[in-house]
Amino acid sequence: MNSTLDKFFGGKQGGIGLLILAALLLLVFPLLLDSFRLNMVGKYLTYAFVAVGLVLCWGYGGILSLGQGIFFGLGGYCMAMFLKLEASDPESTKIQSTPGIPDFMDWNQITELPLFWQPFQSFGFTLLAVVAVPAILALIIGMAMFKRRVGDVYFSIVTQAIAAILTILIIGQQGLTGGVNGITDLKTLLGWDIRTDEAKTILYFVNAALLIGCILIGRFILASKLGRLLMAMRDKEERVRFSGYDVASFKIFVFCVAASFSAIGGAMFTLQVGFMSPSFVGIVPSIEMVIFAAVGGRMSLLGAVYGALLVNYGKTVFSESFPELWLYFMGGLFIAVVMYFPNGLAGLWQSHARPWLARLRLPDRRQPSMKPKPPAEQAGVGGATIDAVPAKQLESTP
Amino acid sequence: MSGFQMPKPVLAIEGLTVSFDGFKAVDDLNLYLDRNEVRVVIGPNGAGKTTVLDLICGKTRATGGSIQFDGRELTKMKEFDIVRAGVGRKFQNPSIYENLSVFENLEMSYPAGRKVFGALFFKRSAEVIARVEEIAAEIGLSEQLYSEAGLLSHGQKQWLEIGMLLMQDPELLMLDEPVAGMSVSERAQTAELLKRISQGRSVLVIEHDMEFVKSIAHKVTVLHQGKVLAEGSMEAVQSNPKVIEVYLGH
Numbered sequence: 065m066n067s068t069l070d071k072f073f074g075g076k077q078g079g080i081g082l083l084i085l086a087a088l089l090l091l092v093f094p095l096l097l098d099s100f101r102l103n104m105v106g107k108y109l110t111y112a113f114v115a116v117g118l119v120l121c122w123g124y125g126g127i128l129s130l131g132q133g134i135f136f137g138l139g140g141y142c143m144a145m146f147l148k149l150e151a152s153d154p155e156s157t158k159i160q161s162t163p164g165i166p167d168f169m170d171w172n173q174i175t176e177l178p179l180f181w182q183p184f185q186s187f188g189f190t191l192l193a194v195v196a197v198p199a200i201l202a203l204i205i206g207m208a209m210f211k212r213r214v215g216d217v218y219f220s221i222v223t224q225a226i227a228a229i230l231t232i233l234i235i236g237q238q239g240l241t242g243g244v245n246g247i248t249d250l251k252t253l254l255g256w257d258i259r260t261d262e263a264k265t266i267l268y269f270v271n272a273a274l275l276i277g278c279i280l281i282g283r284f285i286l287a288s289k290l291g292r293l294l295m296a297m298r299d300k301e302e303r304v305r306f307s308g309y310d311v312a313s314f315k316i317f318v319f320c321v322a323a324s325f326s327a328i329g330g331a332m333f334t335l336q337v338g339f340m341s342p343s344f345v346g347i348v349p350s351i352e353m354v355i356f357a358a359v360g361g362r363m364s365l366l367g368a369v370y371g372a373l374l375v376n377y378g379k380t381v382f383s384e385s386f387p388e389l390w391l392y393f394m395g396g397l398f399i400a401v402v403m404y405f406p407n408g409l410a411g412l413w414q415s416h417a418r419p420w421l422a423r424l425r426l427p428d429r430r431q432p433s434m435k436p437k438p439p440a441e442q443a444g445v446g447g448a449t450i451d452a453v454p455a456k457q458l459e460s461t462p
Numbered sequence: 463m464s465g466f467q468m469p470k471p472v473l474a475i476e477g478l479t480v481s482f483d484g485f486k487a488v489d490d491l492n493l494y495l496d497r498n499e500v501r502v503v504i505g506p507n508g509a510g511k512t513t514v515l516d517l518i519c520g521k522t523r524a525t526g527g528s529i530q531f532d533g534r535e536l537t538k539m540k541e542f543d544i545v546r547a548g549v550g551r552k553f554q555n556p557s558i559y560e561n562l563s564v565f566e567n568l569e570m571s572y573p574a575g576r577k578v579f580g581a582l583f584f585k586r587s588a589e590v591i592a593r594v595e596e597i598a599a600e601i602g603l604s605e606q607l608y609s610e611a612g613l614l615s616h617g618q619k620q621w622l623e624i625g626m627l628l629m630q631d632p633e634l635l636m637l638d639e640p641v642a643g644m645s646v647s648e649r650a651q652t653a654e655l656l657k658r659i660s661q662g663r664s665v666l667v668i669e670h671d672m673e674f675v676k677s678i679a680h681k682v683t684v685l686h687q688g689k690v691l692a693e694g695s696m697e698a699v700q701s702n703p704k705v706i707e708v709y710l711g712h
Contacts, residue, residue: 289575289584296559296570303557303623306519307571308545308630317578 078283081366082276089272099261106268106336108376109275111136113329115357115368116278117322122354123362124286125318126298127215131223132326132353134230135198137345139327141234142197144247144340145181146190147258151251167249172239181240187254194331195324202323206316213312224347231346246341250334258335271332275369278325282365285321294318326353355394358401361410370409472497472664473518473634478527480517487513489688491527495634500656500665502675504699505685506709511668512554514685515636518666519551520544531634546576550632554639556619558626560612564603567611567622568594571629593629601625601655617648621655628659635659636666641674653677672710684709 093105114132121127154163160170165177183189205226209219234241242248250258257263285291293314297304305311334340343349352375360371375397383390405412473495480488488510495501503511516522518529520541529536536544545551559567572593575584598604601621606614611622620640627635640656641649649671656665656678669675675682675696682699684691686709692702699705 285582288582289569290578290581292562292566292570293581295561299559299561300557302521302553303559303626304570305541306521306545306551306553307626308542308573308576310540310542310577313578314581 082279085279085366085369086272086276089275090269094265094268099264102268103264103336104380105373106264106271107333108373109271109369110329110333110336111353111356111376112275112369112372113278113332114326114353115360115372116275116282116365117325118354118357119362119365119368120282120285120325121318121322122357123364124291124294124298125315126294127315127319128217128220128354129223129319129322129350130220130347130354131227131350132322133345133347133350134223134227135202135323135326136330136333136349136353137230137234137340137342138198138201139194139330140334140340140344141241141247141330142184142190142193142327143331143334144250145184146187147250147253147334148242148247149177149181149185150253151249166242166247168242168245168247169239174239178240194327198323198327199320202320203316206312206319210312210315210319224350227345227347227350231342234342234345242341244342246339246343247334248339248341250338253335259338264336267332267336271336274328274332278328279365279369281321282325285318286365290314290317352394355398355401357408358398359408361408361413363407364410367408367410367413374409469496471495472499472532473666474528474530475514475518476528476530478514478517478524478529480513480522480525486688488517488524491685491688491690493683493690495664495666497664498660498662500660500667500678500680501683502667502669502679502681503683503685504669504675504709505691508687509685510688511685512638513688515551515638515666515668518544518634518636519549542576545630545632546573548630548633549636550627550630550634551636552620552623552627552638552640554642556616556623558611558614558619558622560610562611563608564598564611564614564622565594565607568597568625568629571626573630597625597628600628600659602651617644617652620644621652624655624659632663634664634666638668639670640667641669641671649674 089109093102097105114136117135118129118132121129148166152164152166157163157165157167157170160167162170162175165174169177184193205223209215209222214222234246235244237243252258258267286294293304293309297311297314301311330340330344333344356372356375357368358371359375360369361367375394379390379394382393386393401408407414471494473493475491475493478488478491478493479486491510491514493514503514505511513522517524518531518536520536520539524537527537531544531547531549534547536547536549539547559570562570569586569590572590574590575581595604595607598607601624603614603618603622603625606618611619614622620643624637624640637656641652644652653674656667659665660678667675667678679696681694682696683693684699684702684705691708692699692705694702700710
C-alpha cells in the first residue's frame with residue numbers, strides 16, 4: 065500500500081512539489097484573484113493538461129507530437145456539441161426554419177440533426193467521448209505510424225499535417241461543425257448555467273482537481289516499469305525490442321494517454337470559456353502547447369503546469385501591449401529553451417535553485433544521497449526522478 | 463527404432479540468403495547448431511557474420527531460405543516473438559540503458575510484464591530481486607548494482623549486456639564480439655563467464671580474437687563472402703589452407 069502511494073506521489077520530494085502546486089491552484093489563486101482572473105487562470109490550466117501529456121509522450125517517450133491541438137480540439141468539440149444541443153432546445157430556437165437543431169445548421173439549410181451529433185444528446189456518452197474519441201484517433205495514428213517504425217521528425221511532421229487537415233475539415237464542413245466560428249453561444253450544462261461567476265469558480269476547481277488527477281496518473285505511469293521502459297526506449301530502442309518488447313505498443317499507449325489528457329483539457333476549456341473553435345486545433349496552437357511543456361520542463365509533470373501558466377500569462381500581458389511582436393517573442397523563447405536550458409524551468413530549479421536551498425540548510429541536515437539504496441526503496445526511483453532528472457538525460461535525447 | 467538417429471539441432475539454417483540491392487551478404491548458407499554447443503563464427507570483415515545474427519534475431523529479413531529454431535520458423539516471426547521463443551542477442555557495441563541503474567537494466571530484461579498493462583502493474587517481487595542479484599553476481603557487478611549503468615567501464619558494460627540476456631534465460635545466446643575493446647584480464651574473465659553460462663544452452667559467438675576463440679569454442683565456422691568456407695575444430699580450421707589464405711594469413 066505504501067509503495068503504491070509512493071508511486072502516485074513520487075516519494076517525499078515529489079509529494080511536497082505536488083502539495084505546493086495543489087495549494088497554489090486550490091487556495092492561493094482562488095483567494096487572491098477575482099472571478100475574471102481566476103477564470104483566466106482556469107483557461108491557462110486547460111493547456112496544462114496538454115503540457116502534462118506532452119511530458120509523458122515527448123519528454124519520456126521521445127515522441128514529439130506537434131499536433132496535440134487535434135486532441136485538445138476533439139475533446140473540446142465533444143463537450144461543445146453536448147452543450148450546443150442543450151442550448152438549442154425547440155423553445156429557444158423556435159424562430160429557426162427547423163427548430164431544435166443548432167443555429168449554424170439552420171443557417172446552412174440543414175433540416176435534421178446529423179447522425180454523428182445524435183449521441184451527444186446524452187451527457188454520459190459525451191463524457192465517454194471526450195476521453196475515448198481522441199484516444200481512438202491517437203490509437204489509429206499510433207498504429208499506422210509506430211508499427212511501421214515511423215518516428216522522430218517524420219512523426220512530428222505527420223501530426224502537423226493531421227492538425228492542418230482537421231482544421232480544414234472543420235472549417236469546410238460549416239453546417240456540421242459551425243465552421244470557422246466554431247460552436248458558440250453555449251449556455252447550460254444539464255440545466256446549470258455555466259456563464260455565472262459562481263459556476264465559473266466551481267468549474268475552476270473541477271478543472272484544477274482533474275489536472276491534479278492527471279498528474280497523479282502520469283506519476284503512476286512514470287514510476288511503473290512502463291516508465292522505465294520509455295526511458296530505456298529513448299536510449300536504446302533496439303535493445304528494448306530485442307529484449308522481447310513490442311516497442312510500438314508502448315509508444316501507442318503513451319501517445320493515447322497524452323491524447324486523452326489533452327482532450328480533458330479541451331473539454332474543460334469549452335466549459336470555462338464557453339465556446340470551441342478550429343483556432344485551437346491547428347498547427348499554431350499545437351506548437352504553442354509544445355512550447356508550454358518545453359518552457360516548464362519536458363521531463364517534469366509539475367514543471368509543465370508552471371510552463372503553461374507562465375507562458376500564457378506572458379502571452380496575455382505581452383499581446384495586450386505588443387500584439388504583433390508576441391509570436392516572435394514566443395519563437396525566441398522556444399529557441400532559447402532548446403539551446404540554453406533544455407530541461408526548462410524545472411531543470412533550472414533542479415540545477416540552480418535546489419542546490420542553493422540545500423546550502424542554506426544546516427550541514428547536519430544534508431542527507432548523503434550517494435549511498436546505495438536497498439531495492440525496496442529503489443522501487444520508487446522512477447517516481448523520484450520525475451522531477452529530478454539530471455541534465456545528462458536530455459543530452460542523449462534526439 | 464531403426465538405425466541411428468542424429469540429435470536434432472537446436473538451430474538449423476538452410477539455404478539462407480539475403481541480398482542488399484543485388485549484393486548477397488549471405489549466400490545460400492547452411493549452419494546447424496547443436497544443443498549445448500558453443501560455436502564461434504569467424505571470418506574477414508564483410509564476410510556476413512553480423513548479418514547472420516541479424517537474420518536469426520529478425521533485425522534483417524531473409525530474401526530466401528529458412529531458419530528453424532526448436533522446430534519454429536524464425537524468418538517470418540516478429541523480433542519480440544523471436545526473443546520470447548528463447549533467442550537472446552548481444553550487440554557489437556555495448557547496448558545498455560545508460561540512464562538506468564545496473565539493477566534496472568537487468569530488471570528490464572526479466573521476462574515478465576512485457577506487455578503494456580503488464581508493465582504498468584509490474585511488481586518488483588522478491589523473486590525478481592533475487593534473480594537480478596543472482597545474475598549480477600554471475601557477471602561480477604554486485605557492487606555496482608545501484609550505480610548508473612553509464613558510469614561502468616567498457617568491459618563492465620559488455621558484461622552487463624550479457625547479464626541482461628541471461629535474465630531472459632535464453633535457449634540460444636548470440637554474442638557479437640563480446641571481448642572487443644577488453645583488456646587481457648577482462649578477456650580471460652569473459653571466457654570463464656561464457657564457459658559457466660553456456661551450461662544448458664547453445665551459444666553462437668562472433669569473435670576475432672583467436673586466443674579467446676580457442677578458449678571457448680567447441681566448433682568453429684569460417685564465413686567468407688556470405689558462405690561457409692570451413693567448419694570444424696579450431697585446429698582443423700586453423701590448418702585449413704583456404705582459411706589461412708583468406709583470413710588467418712593476413
